[in-house]
Amino acid sequence: MTNRDNSLTQEERQGLYRTIVTRRDVRSQFVSDPIADDALARLLVAAHWAPSVGFMQPWSFILVQDMAIRAQVKDAFEKASAEAALMFEGERRDQYKTLKLEGILDAPLNLCITCDRDRDGPVVLGRTHIPTMDLYSTVCAVQNLWLAARAEGLGVGWVSILDESRLKTILGLPEKIVPVAYLCIGHVDHFLDAPELEAVGWRKRLPIEELVSIDSLNGERAISPSFLEALRQAQKQAEHGTLGRTEA
């Protein structure tokens, strides 16, 4: 196989895909070992290297170390999660109550990634017509950090079952700062093979071919049989953790 100057080596490419398909949302497998400063620094810089609208870089990173603050976040989670349980009915509600949906006090570190909607003034290149682009940019930073963490053998869990205004008060965030992601980070004793919600039967991963269309969302034109097969093969590889691997 030729390796053009702008492509990764086969090993690098496989490493990237392996990181993507083995990344997990972690809440039950944290161990208490501290995170080394250099690894944490790499995670934060990886996040900072994310794309952003107009190169706005709207993110900030709050390392939440104080256990008293974390206890307040945990309380906020408990309250929101009790409210959330009531939004489901019957067996779904019973199952919801059995799920562990946060690792706030188990993980050695919590991290809030925020978005400063005013970072580059009111008119931002690229954000002129869709104002939420700065929030999307911040989510790109979250994903960069999540993948970098997986590459370092660190687990990340995203806690979103929180009243946003309560979280802002706990962290002392001003009006224009949005807490985009509240994350729990730490070493893990293992990474699950599949999403926990899939393993417990909450929801399955959708087949990729149902999510791809041509020209419009419900496009008339069918995907070619060969591309359809390629999509299925790639999804199968991802399920086996071998996405991007080519047979020797």
Ligand SMILES: Cc1cc2nc3c(=O)[nH]c(=O)nc-3n(C[C@H](O)[C@H](O)[C@H](O)COP(=O)(O)O)c2cc1C
């Ligand atoms: C925006 C966002 C918010 C999430 N919030 C929570 C949460 O509050 N609690 C939780 O247990 N998982 C949360 N998750 C994790 C998802 O449940 C998880 O990504 C999904 O089940 C797929 O599993 P995987 O990440 O291990 O592949 C969140 C994920 C995202 C992207």
